[in-house]
Amino acid sequence: MSLLSEDGKKTVLSFGDWVNANSPEIPPEIDYAKGGDPKGPGAHGHDDHGHEDHGHEDHGHDDHGHEEAHGHDGHGHDDAHGHDAHGEHGHEHAHFEPHEIVMPKREKKPKVKREKVQLTGVEHSYRVFAVISGILLALVLLVTVATLPRFGSADAPAVNEVSRRYLEQGLTDTGAVNAVAGIILDYRAFDTLGESVVLFTATVTVIFLLQQSKRKNGEEKTEDEVDVNTGVRSLPAKVIIGITFPFILLYGIYVVLNGHLSPGGGFSGGTILGGGLILCHMVNGERFTERFITVKRCTQIMAAGLFVYIGLKTYSILTGANGAASAIPLGTPGSIFSAGLILPLNICVGLVVACTMYALYNLFTSWRS
């Protein structure tokens, strides 16, 4: 990651190094990355190429789960940092391989003795205060939960005219056999519109953060870039995903389309679709998936889905609020074309969810400094 330092000079730092250097809680002279036992390669069974620095970097991140500066490091990022800080060597590790998320090498992780980190008094008191307030909050919440009405009891306040109507008249009101679909996409559809916009917002933010304006297509690919573009080298994985991928998509589409009839709907079906695409991207690489879906396509599909959602819901809300009847028939409950707007809304939500998942995954894995 290249960052502009305060005096405008361009400096290249790894994110982890940078957080270490800037975090006020950590004295700058302590280098977490090098904080491990300096015994070298022997201590790192898996690191047979003898890149001490690299190994230490990884361990620094792993062993310091408690250190707040590293708390946000997901696995995928972790590797990116390792690569970043030591860009000259260590390509043989193929650290960008998506299957790294499984972290098979981590089993051999040796116990590394750590130096005690010196903390000043203020930092100590912050930590003590954080622990105490965390425990207090947990206790207060536990006590509060204990005083709540028992879950599922018939005389709880939540068993009232609201839930009764949802369950008893839901079918005639919304035409949806699945009461949940009726609630989220008809009774309280505005909230669900908001939720879809939350996903949209998240995607916009991540695109903003991670999208590179120009992919360096003309430039020579480095080794791990080739890796990420062609996926894993394991044949069984490719065969298995080749067989299951169509079925995953089909199942996702089924869950989306059947949302008003059976448990499921846009959110769960969209997650299945998105998960299938992510699996395909993991195994076959971006070279393969970019033939049918790219981040740009994702944003276009999302935009289309949201437009349709907004259009349909605006119609239904404007008619409802101004006392006009909706012209959309509810159909026969139980048949696939029933429940009014719920089916198209489910499709829109499914598209938005699937595209959000895939776009986020793609942006995070294909990010280069």
Next chain:
Amino acid sequence: MNNIPFISIILAMIGSIVALLLGKKPKTALAMTQIILVAIAAMSGMMIPYFLQNGGTITYTLGHFPAPWGNELRFGLLEAILACVFAAVVFLAIIGGKNGIKEDIQSAKQNCYCSLLLLLMLSLLALIYTNDIFTAYVFIEINTIASCGIVMVKESGETLKATIKYLFMSLMASGLFLISIALLYSVTGHLLIPQMSEAIAHLTASGTYIWPLMAAAIMITVSLGVKSAMFPFHTWLPDAHSTATTTSSSILSGVVVKGYIILLIKIYYRVFGIETIRGMGLLHVVFALGIIGMIMGSIFAIREKNLKRMIAYSSVAQIGYIYAGIGVGTWAGLSAALFHMIIHAFTKPLLFSSAGGLIEVSGHSKMIEDMQGAARRNRWAGIGFVIGACSMVGVPLFGGFTSKVYLAMSGQDKSIIFILALALSSCLNAIYYLPVALKIWTKRTEESTAAAEGDVAPADYAVSIGCFSAINIALGVGGFLLVYMLTQGVQIL
């Protein structure tokens, strides 16, 4: 008239999607954003005379299902004023920080920025209008993500660090809010505010489930306190507001934190009922935190050598004024707090826009010591800064003075401490604002005046500074009209 709030939310939503698709045409996206904001401000403004004449509120069913089952919006005079103010501030902040947007954001990403601004606007509108506490949570999520997004747009190390800090604190607060909603739902069985409020009134009368109610009230106060930078939870604010680009700083300090304060007021007055909150002793806590924030925010600001951080710490103090006003717990206190909120919404963006202009002509240094004579190189920024500073200090004829007078008058009933703290905080404000205002107008000794008058500010910038300044002085002189409207507005809250 009925449909205006819903249409403005949907308009911003459509705009944000279209802006994302306009990747190749950042200028079109920016222009569209401005048009939409003006349209929202104008539509909301149209509602003000309507409500002044007819009074009352309108409840708007979102869909075919009425209150306890479907979602609702509810709006009256207060909501109309706030929506109009917020949209206007966002619009003026954009044109006041256009240079910053062009410099700080890659042109390929400017459309994303427009998209985020509109998402922020729609979430604020929904927070103002909603009559359903879960809808509030959904739009808090949008607001949180979008505001973190507009902090990090500058893509430098310090903004990313500030964003992470902001994101963590903000997400913790969102979590607390969601837990509180779950608690409230399980003891009341409702999510819509009027029904929930009725159920809470029954519960407090019969004395059942007091503990969950109290836990929920405390957690909501803490969570919205974190998000609106109430004093002990303000630590994210100076970083986030000072490192972001000018427009983002203006919008974050001008409107985003205010959206949460309004939600808190709504929850206090409409969900729990102010007497219940008073009975729990929360008003005293809010009042005390407000007073401490007023003093401490100013003290932190005095220590700052970085202009934008100084202005950001000043926000902590100003938010303290607002909370102290809410903590008074009377209609007068509430309307004074809302009036101060509106004054601050117009003043802080003015200060940030001016600071942005001053920083541009001082070799992009944010340090106060490098700013000598900066106002002579960018006169609009200099004038804007002086007006903003006078308003924040509380010089008569400027907005800040009027709002402080109303706050002091409302505080008479509460305690003499409020008035003393107001006086002390105003003095502290003067200690840090006036030296800067003098410094930027002082000639550089080593430089001739002719060489210094180089940069000409763009017309947009002048319009933004001019509008902010004019509104500030207008509110300072004719503030009683707005206070009259706000007093009417809060009584039907």
